[in-house]
Amino acid sequence: MRGAGIKPGITVTEKSPARLLDLSRLVSRAGRVPTGIDRVELAYLRAFLAETVPVFALVRTAWGYVLLDRQGCNALLDRLDGRVDWGKADLLSALRRKLPQTRQRAEADLRLISHARFLPFRLPRMLIRNLPQGTIYVNVGHANISGHVMKSVSHALNGRVAVMIHDTIPLDFPHFQRAGSVERFRALLGLVQRHASLILCNSSQTRNDVIRHMSASGQVPETLVAALGVDVPIPDQHVVWPVGFVRNRPCFVTIGTIEPRKNHMFLLDIWAAMVAALPVEQVPQLLICGGRGWNNADVFDRLDNDAMMGRHVFEISGLSDGQISALLQHAKGALFPSHAEGFGLPPAEALAQGVPVLCNDLEIYHEILGDYPVYASTQDSYLWRKEILMMASGQKIGQSAGKGYEAPSWRAHFNAVLSWS
Numbered sequence: 001m002r003g004a005g006i007k008p009g010i011t012v013t014e015k016s017p018a019r020l021l022d023l024s025r026l027v028s029r030a031g032r033v034p035t036g037i038d039r040v041e042l043a044y045l046r047a048f049l050a051e052t053v054p055v056f057a058l059v060r061t062a063w064g065y066v067l068l069d070r071q072g073c074n075a076l077l078d079r080l081d082g083r084v085d086w087g088k089a090d091l092l093s094a095l096r097r098k099l100p101q102t103r104q105r106a107e108a109d110l111r112l113i114s115h116a117r118f119l120p121f122r123l124p125r126m127l128i129r130n131l132p133q134g135t136i137y138v139n140v141g142h143a144n145i146s147g148h149v150m151k152s153v154s155h156a157l158n159g160r161v162a163v164m165i166h167d168t169i170p171l172d173f174p175h176f177q178r179a180g181s182v183e184r185f186r187a188l189l190g191l192v193q194r195h196a197s198l199i200l201c202n203s204s205q206t207r208n209d210v211i212r213h214m215s216a217s218g219q220v221p222e223t224l225v226a227a228l229g230v231d232v233p234i235p236d237q238h239v240v241w242p243v244g245f246v247r248n249r250p251c252f253v254t255i256g257t258i259e260p261r262k263n264h265m266f267l268l269d270i271w272a273a274m275v276a277a278l279p280v281e282q283v284p285q286l287l288i289c290g291g292r293g294w295n296n297a298d299v300f301d302r303l304d305n306d307a308m309m310g311r312h313v314f315e316i317s318g319l320s321d322g323q324i325s326a327l328l329q330h331a332k333g334a335l336f337p338s339h340a341e342g343f344g345l346p347p348a349e350a351l352a353q354g355v356p357v358l359c360n361d362l363e364i365y366h367e368i369l370g371d372y373p374v375y376a377s378t379q380d381s382y383l384w385r386k387e388i389l390m391m392a393s394g395q396k397i398g399q400s401a402g403k404g405y406e407a408p409s410w411r412a413h414f415n416a417v418l419s420w421s
Contacts, residue, residue, distance in 0.1 A: 016160070016421055017132040018054040020153070021045060023068075025141030026080060027059050027110065031102025033291075033318055035257075036345045037166060040228060041141040045077055047414045056115070056131060060144045061107045062096045065123060067130060069115040079109060087112070123148065124156040133158050136421050140164035140200065145188050150195035160197035162421065165189070167202075167342025168209040169261065176261040176339065178294045189213060196221045198420060202228050202343045205364045226417050227368065229410025230348045235329050236322030242287075242314040250392040251285040253331045255324060255346040256338070258300070258315075259293030263337040263360070266378055268302050270385050271313055283312050284332065284392040289324055291317040328355045333391040336360065337378045344368050351405040358387050372405045 026041050034042065048055040049070065057068040057076065068076060078084040086105035093104035111117060118126045127135075137153040137160070139145060145163065153159040170177050170185035192199060193214050199221050201207035207223050214220040241247065256262045267286060274283050292300060303315050319327075328334060334350040336359040344365055347357045357373040359365050365373065374391075376383045 016053065016134055016136040018056060018135040019048050019051075019421060020056045020058055020131060020135050020137045020159075021048055021073075022059075022137070022139040022141065022144050022149075023057045023076065024060040025143035027061070027076075027106050028103060028143055030080075030086065030106035031100065033320065036228075036343070037141055039231070039345075040164070040166075042077075042080065043229060043410055043413075044138065044140055045073060045080075047410065047418070049073055049077065051418065054132075056135075058137075058144070058149070059110055061110060062099060063092055063107070064117065064119040065126070066107075066110045066114045067116040067118075067126065068110070068113065072113040072115055075113040076110070079106070120148065124152045127152055127156045131157055131159075135159040136162060138162045138421070142166075142188065145191055147191050147195060150191070154195065161195055162198040162200055162417075163192045163196045164200035164202070165192065165206060165210050167206055167340075168213055169340050169342060171213055172209065173261060173340050176259070176295070190217070193218065193221065199223045200417065201225045203364055203367055205367055206342060224416060224420060226413045227408035228343055228345065229413050230345065230352050230407035231321075231410075232349065232352045232407070233321035233325040235326040236320060237326060239319075239323040239326040242310075242316055244310040245285060245287075245314055247330070249281070249285055250332045251287055251330065252333050252335050252388065252391075253287045253289060253324075253327050253350075254335045254337075255289045255350075256336075257290050257293040258288065258296060258303075260295050260299075261339050262290075263339050263378060264288065264296075264299050265302070266337045266381065266384075267335060268299070268306070268308075268313065270381055270388065271308055272306070273381070273385060274389075275308055275312055284388065286313045286335075287327055287331070288313065288315045289317075289319055289327065325349075325353065328353055331355060332394070333358055333388070335388070336365075337384070338362070339378070341365065347373060348407050352407040354405075356391055358384070358391065368408070370405070 021044055026038060029038060055070050055073055057073050059066045079086055087109050089104035090108040093108045116126055116130055135157045150161045153161055170182050174182045199210055201223055204225050207225050211220050254267060258264055271286055328350055333356040336347045338360055341362060341364050347359055348368055350357050351372050359373045361375040361377045374387055376387055
């Protein structure tokens with residue numbers, strides 16, 4: 001369904017002769033724990049490789065672009081999945097001393113497995129030489145959103161451009177953002193509006209937000225809503241529990257980068273209130289899983305200096321999906337008091353594992369999670385504390401402790417996306 005001012009879509013009767021997937025984000029973050037967006041990019045790589053349509057990948061490196069063919073994409077996936085180790089950094093990578101060592105090694109390997117290498121100004125010529133006319137370019141990671149790239153695909157290949165927008169949080173909640181990120185996102189949205197044939201949206205809310213922001217400045221490209229797939233990781237039983245954690249005491253888990261939007265201060269205040277009011281043995285434990293982000297000095301100070309730390313509250317970073325899954329299996333519930341979300345993968349993953357979820361009363365959570373979580377406004381800390389203590393005692397609350405949540409699947413996602421591409 002298209003809204004007013006939306007560009008008419010192109011009717012596609014045949015699959016594109018080739019797909020060009022941008023993998024710049026994954027390579028730039030080589031060696032780091034994958035974020036939600038990283039996992040989306042990985043899912044697209046796997047899905048495109050599973051199809052018979054020719055697949056290529058474009059990667060922006062410190063020394064220009066690298067083009068991978070199907071063989072190169074498979075070789076890169078082997079490295080990203082850990083089946084093959086990254087090689088040694090070559091001379092070109094070593095000259096970029098500010099790059100993390102793992103990225104130096106990743107870019108060196110890309111040059112070895114590349115189908116073509118070239119400087120940015122040669123992009124149109126390279127596309128014509130190596131890809132068929134009508135190739136579709138797909139960018140789901142935002143690391144290489146470029147007018148030059150999108151125009152090159154459109155003009156040199158007569159191809160189409162599909163870009164995924166995960167949310168419009170930078171524009172809707174600018175006070176939660178890093179310095180300069182609002183302006184960068186606004187510019188990114190403008191480039192997508194001018195050059196994309198299709199905007200992929202992970203939810204109806206994101207689609208509505210994209211249209212709301214873009215409509216003010218002209219026509220909106222065709223949009224397609226396709227919920228992200230939710231993977232259920234296998235618990236890693238070798239997880240190392242933090243020092244001071246007592247395994248026979250109830251615990252809760254919260255997952256996400258420690259940045260203002262995730263609202264960790266709210267949970268810290270709730271735990272401080274429970275510590276002040278309850279005997280030690282009745283205070284549940286809280287595992288905060290995620291790396292430290294930005295603009296959050298007050299929370300970082302609490303994590304560094306509060307007497308609760310190491311006794312009732314524990315900060316853990318750098319965990320794999322399997323390790324987080326193991327923590328969830330031990331927990332009485334997962335807590336998500338975020339002020340805003342673009343999709344909500346962690347609570348969906350928790351529910352898919354049968355873990356009760358208590359979350360803020362956000363529209364996006366209702367869309368993706370349905371009636372399975374316990375919803376409570378973060379304006380009511382008393383209600384949150386009450387629900388947490390009930391969950392800690394093992395009481396079933398609503399559908400939160402029930403089975404049956406059917407998480408969105410990647411199969412359904414790609415059934416929609418691949419029918420367009």
